[in-house]
Amino acid sequence: MHVQLLPFDGDRHWSLINKWIEAPHVARWWGDPGEILLELQQHDPNHQAMITAAGQPVGFLCWQTPSQEELQAAGLADLPKDLIDVDIMLGEAEALGKGIAPQALQCLFEQLKNQGVTLVGLAGAIANGRAMKAYQKAGLMPFRDFFENGEWYRYFTISLL
Known part of the structure; x- marks a missing residue:
């Protein structure tokens, strides 16, 4: 299945x-959907x-440089300050389990690499087995597990060098 990233258009x-x-x-x-929006x-x-x-359209990606406070709260303050943190959502349920997320992440990694980014990371709930597999399929490596908001998460990283 052909996966692409398109520029976000709020309208x-x-x-x-x-x-x-x-x-x-x-x-x-x-x-909480209200908070997330x-x-x-x-x-x-x-x-x-x-x-x-x-x-x-089947999903959404966003990326940012996390603040030191965010990294500290998750016990990840030892990550480099130039790390780019990614969030990914597959919104269409029928898109799950088809290899779309790993392909989308690879597209983003290529784009970020072309912009000079050297390290990318993302977190996922360990209980979300489908996401854990997708992140590893995209080439991300487990960095550290952490506990936040009553849930265990795994932080993954990938070097784009």
């Missing part, structure tokens, strides 16, 4: 994001992308 895409964050398979891992709306639109598969 066209916020309604889809809003629908997806309320879907049970997303809300379980992302948390507010957080996502504060992201730089240039650091957001829509994931398409076979030309249809």
